[in-house]
Amino acid sequence: MGGMQDLLEGHEPHEFRQRFKTLFILVTVALSILVIRLWYLQIIKGDELKQRSENNSVRLRKIKQLRGLIMDTNGYVLVDNRPSFDILFVPNRIKNIHDVVKKLNYLYAERAITFSTNLPSAKKVKRFVPAELEKNISREKLAIVETHALDLPGVAVEVNSVRQYLAGEMMAHVLGYTGEICQEELGKNTSDEYSIGDTIGKYGLDKYFDRYLKGKSGAKQVEVNVRGQEIKVIGKIEPVPGYNMVLTIDSYLQKIAWEAMKDRAGSVVVMDPRDGSILSMVSAPSFDPNLFSGGISFEDWEKLSSDPRHPMENRAISGQYPPGSTYKLIVAAAALEEGLITPETKFFCPGSFELGNRTYQCWQKKGHGWVNLHRAIVESCDVYFYNLGKLIGVDKLARYARGFGFGAVTGTDLPREKSGLIPTKEWKLTKFGEPWQMGETISVSIGQGFNSVTAIQLLNAYCALANGGTLWRPRIVKRIETGDGRPFKTFNPEKKSSLPISRKNIDILNYALWGVVNERGGTGYAARRAEADVCGKTGTAQVIGMPEDRKARRKKIIPSRLRDHALFVCFAPYKNPEIAVAVIVEHAGHGGTVAAPIAKKIIDAYFKLKVTTQVQGSGFIAF
Amino acid sequence: MKFDRRLFLNFDWTLLILVLLISSIGLLNIYSTGYSLADFKQSHLYIKQVQWIFIGLACMGVAFCIDYRLISGYAYIIYAFSLLLLIGVFLYGDAAHGSQRWIVIGGFSFQPSELVKLTMILALARYFDVHKTDKGYSLRELFVPFLIVVIPFLFILKQPDLGTALILVILFLSIVLFVGVEWKSLLCAAAGCVVLIPVGWHFLKDYQKERIVTFFSPEKDFLGSGYHIIQSIIAVGSGQILGKGFLKGTQTQLKFLPVQQTDFVFSVFSEEWGFLGGLILIIMFLILVLWCLKIGLHARDMVGTLISFGITMLIFWEVFINIGMVLGMLPVVGIPLPFLSYGGSSIVVLLTGIGLLMSISMRRFILRP
CATH class of the missing domain: 3.90.1310.10 (Penicillin-binding protein 2a (Domain 2))
Known part of the structure; x- marks a missing residue:
């Protein structure tokens, strides 16, 4: 009888009897105290507190x-x-x-x-x-x-x-x-x-x-x-x-850029290549942010959100485009750095390039003849870069592209920045389950095909060329300060990485960029200033499918606007650059004719402003 | 397991009816707190509360069907499991209102800290049952019980949930004093506490310090917790003898009261039902607590006594501290009012506890097999 034995061992509940008795009393007393307090509040102080709640005086x-x-x-x-x-x-x-x-x-x-507004229903x-x-x-x-305040009781x-x-x-x-x-x-x-x-x-x-x-x-x-x-x-x-x-934005430059862009679609970004400060960022078409202050009306919201031109999208950081010929600099950098060519290596451009049974055109149908690297960049010869692309291969090219900051967000302090896309063999295999085609490398080497970049990435990459190899994190906020102007938090320029190419090669490329704008036959001649100090590169990004996508092209309903995107990236002056501009104009045609003049306007304004500021000691009032 | 017919004959109907009555009052009250709230979601809290009560009743059913001695045999495992949940919250929990207390399981969020209150009682009861002594426990013997409490205590304090942490300590002290401590040890422990209080103060969060400071001078902080106390007192006092009537409490409906569905339910109740309502409710709680104490007194064995004592003290202290706080007698610490405050974890755990009490009550005439 183990149970009986248990009962006899140790102390058992009945030993607690006395403690329980004490507890009965303690619990009763404790809860009685609560009742007394309740009595005090509700009966003794009741009237006074009722008054207070009724006047509802305190709010x-x-x-x-x-x-x-x-x-x-x-x-x-x-x-x-x-x-x-x-x-x-x-x-x-x-x-x-x-x-x-x-x-x-x-x-x-x-x-x-x-x-004006909808009434709240009586129920609500x-x-x-x-x-x-x-x-x-x-x-x-x-x-x-x-x-009429007196006639409108309850209205405040x-x-x-x-x-x-x-x-x-x-x-x-x-x-x-x-x-x-x-x-x-x-x-x-x-x-x-x-x-x-x-x-x-x-x-x-x-x-x-x-x-x-x-x-x-x-x-x-x-x-x-x-x-x-x-x-x-x-x-x-x-x-x-x-x-x-x-x-870091300069509202004067912003205004110039906006004026140039407001009737178009696209973006302009201006940056100081010395520290990555964004001097201006325009995305067009735009919207009026004041509509949102104090609640946007339903009609306005509908109109904005259903606009096919997407005015709410910040194209400067979220718009992804094929880089077109602006990408040739990256291809050139890779070829030089890998030692595959010297600046004097020449290729013959007959106006087209054969690979297997396919033909790839140069934009110049009659061909450029024998060209070296400098002339190839200046005249933007496609065939030259087809050859380079074939030499380098897509994966190595991708490594350099990443080194220039492509394929990853630049890290602006703005929401919804996109990373663009730098294709590799592995990427295509996982994405489509198909192996990479040599022909695709050819397209990629002139910035078409799967490649996509944002305006800010492009600008940042060229800024790195301009400043001798430093990739900055684009900076748009200089500092946060208290109401009386004391700095609270300062955002210093932030170096992200260095370009994976030597100073010597950077100088070769920059000289070619100078040639693009200032030499006869250069595609960026429209951005030339009298001071001959602008360096840049044009780009024309095809909107519709690539030649090798012919099948897809046939199936696709071709959009009404077939024109290419116009791109131009530049910096100035040639020695010690202090301003860099990227312009992307959607469906506008050739980069040299459309985008380059816009960039020139901004650079002109920048130097003009610099002179007036130095003379008058104060800036220009923008609005 | 054979089910004895006598179990049904001895079923504790009084306890069940008492608990159901108090829970129903709680439901009506929660309905009232949600009545005028503009927020659609919150005004349906009472429906959720009904769901929780049913879940709680199911747990209660399970708890009284199983022999509590069997449960007690697994006390440490159950305790360890609840600790794991608590640590789970610590690592992956869902934060709300600045503290991390919830675990979300299938759309229901649950506070393991509530569960720990019960499992800790089970573990302590088990310990003191196994280690019996005639002359009171020494400090060394109390080390394991101390660990049982201090581990969840620290995790809960970290969440931070001062109220629940406090309840754990108070429960521990109640149980230890109940089973008896050597005089020498008691004095040593008291001295230790006096030394540790300033250190503990250092570890409190700012808002917790603020609450304690506010308690001693509510007028100082008229916008923060002092405001809450003042508004709560106005609400209670303005109820007078008969109250303003159901759904008619202006303090409540105007949302002067803070967290009126949870910690401040009693001020809503007093405003609408007056002194009479408050008196009846407190008397019901008194009967409940005394009835539960009686179950402990008549329990068949030591474990039964200790478990029922622990659960009873949990109910008693929560009632006392919550109402005391609402009436401005105690500092504002987040402790729910049993069966009245909105909150699934609290009601499920309490009903499970009541189930254990029923189990102990109806098995009081049956010897161990």
């Missing part, structure tokens, strides 16, 4: 903060805040929202203004919870509401601040836009940093640097009367405005 109100400003490199304000007047309905005593709306409508109608209006009637009203409406005007983008669509893609925080964004930020009704950056720098720009809301505890009006402020915590941001 916690949020004080919204101001978002930080964004300024260009010279301190000109690009983004600030402006007041927005919103009409609220506070259903306190007057419960019927429709009477109030009717009255408002009537007052509006007297001046022939219409009520909850007691004591303010309902938004109209946001961001005009001054005219504000005047009506203010003057609330002043909020909304974002104002002074540069408008000129810089929409860089600066971004803001809007009210949505459920999804709230879900992502479980910390108490954000709450319903907050403004949050949705795109561009306003999004990327939201944590610096947003600031911190304040709050006040106020005593209010039955109509919800403040009687007395009991306590207050001041809101903290967001930090200001100073960009």
Whole structure:
């Protein structure tokens, strides 16, 4: 009987009897204390506390903060805040929202203004919870509401601040836009940093640097009367405005670039090759970011999001294009560095190139004759590079392309940057399950085929050539500072890597780039300045399928616009370059004729500005 | 396992009815907290709570069907399992409101820290049952129990969840004092605590320090937790004798109260049902606690006594600390009100605990096989 034995061993429940008795008493006493406290609060202090709850005197109100400003490199304000007047309905005593709306409508109608927003349905209006009637009203409406305040019980005007983008669509893609925080964004930020009704950056720098720009809301505890009006402020915590941001963008250059691009589709990026600072970034077509401030209307949103030209896309970092002939420099670099050619190695260009039973054309049908590397770059001879491509092979070429920063994001502080594509044999095998064809190497060696790059990658690669071999991380924000201008965080130039080619070879290539613009027969002659100091390379990227894709081409419904993309990348001056420009114009034809003049305009403006700044000691006011 | 017919005859109907009554009051109350909230999602919390209660009742059923002695035999394994879950949360958990407490299983999120409360009681009961003594435990003998508590305690503190961590400590102290400690050891431990308190203060998070400071001077921080206490007191007091009526509490409906579905449910209840409602609810809790203590007193064996004592103390301390906090008598620490606060983990664990109590209650006349 093991059980019986257990019962006799050690101490058993009955030994706890005394302890249980004590516990009964302790528990009863403890809970009685709660009852006494409840009695004290509800019976003794009941009237007083009831009064307090009924007056509902104490309310916690949020004080919204101001978002930080964004300024260009010279301190000109690009983004600030402006007041927005919103009409609220506070259903306190007057419960019927429709009477109030009717009255408002009537007052509006007297001046022939219409009520703009959709009404909240009566069901949705909850007691004591303010309902938004109209946001961001005009001054005219504000005047009506203010003057008839007594006839409009329950209607209150609330002043909020909304974002104002002074540069408008000129810089929409860089600066971004803001809007009210949505459920999804709230879900992502479980910390108490954000709450319903907050403004949050949705795109561009306003999004990327939201944590610096947003600031911190304040709050006040106020005593209010039955109509919800403040009687007395009991306590207050001041809101903290967001930090200001100073960009590397020069709004003057930005304006020049925008003016040149605004009726086209494409992008322009301007950079200082000495440290990777972005001086200008334009993407066209664009949109007005001010539409989003204070809530975008449904029609506007529909229009923007369904526009086939995708105005919301930042083409400078998200637009991926075949690099066309601008890619020849990478091919040349690879061939030189691998020792496959010397600058004097010549190939004969009869106007076409045979591989197997296929023929690849040179853009110059009558051919370039015998050309060396320099002339091949200057005249952009395709056949020369077909030969180089065949010598190098696609995988080795890809290694150099990566060395120039292609195939990976450059790391700008802007959302949605794309990485482009540098094909390799292995990539094709995993992607399509087919082996690489020699013919594809031929296409790749003139920047067509699977190759795709972004404008910023292209520019960054050429900047590295310009500065003698350093790849910088493109920098668009110079520093973040406090409201009174004290620096809070400074973003120093950041070196990413060095080009995988020797200084000697870089000099050979740069001289060829100089020739492209300044020598007779150069494809970039349109960018030539009197000072003869621009170096660059043109490119024309085929939009439609490559020759070897003939089958695909037949199947494809050929788009209405068949014209090629025009590309031009350049830097100046030849010695110690300080500005580099990449221009991509979609469906515009030849790079030398369309893109090069745009780049020239910007470079001209840059040097003109430099002279005036030196003379007057101050910059140019852009707007 | 043979199922004894006497088990049904001895089924503890009083306990079941009492718990169901309190849970129903809780449901009505949660319905009220969600009533005026503009947020669609939250206003349906009571439906989720019903689901949780049913899950809890199922667990309760399982708990009272199995002989608690059998469960106690596996106490350490069950405890280790809950610890693993806790560590799982620590590594992969889902963060909400700035702390990492949840594990998501098939759409339901669960707090292992709630489960640990129960498994820790089981493990301690097992330990003290195996290591019996007549003259009170010495510090050395208390080392293992101390470990049983301190491991989950540290993980929970790290989450951070001060309330639950605190409950673990209080439960530990309650159980240790109940089983008896040598006087010498008790004095040593007390002295050690006095030394360790300033060190512990150093490890608290800022918001936790703030809460404790606020408790002693609520007017100082009128926007933060001080505001919560003041608003809670206004809500309770304004209920007066009979309350403002169901769904009519202005403090509640105007959302003056913080976390009103969880930690501050009692102020919602008092505002709408007044002193009378509050009194009845507290009396129901008192009956529940005394009834559960009685189960411990009449338990057949030592393990039964210890398990039921632990669970009873869990309920008692949570009720006492939560209501004390809502009434402004204790600092604001996140401790739910049993059966009333919204929260699946809490209700499932508590109902499982009640199931264990039922098991102990109905097996009190049966000898071990």
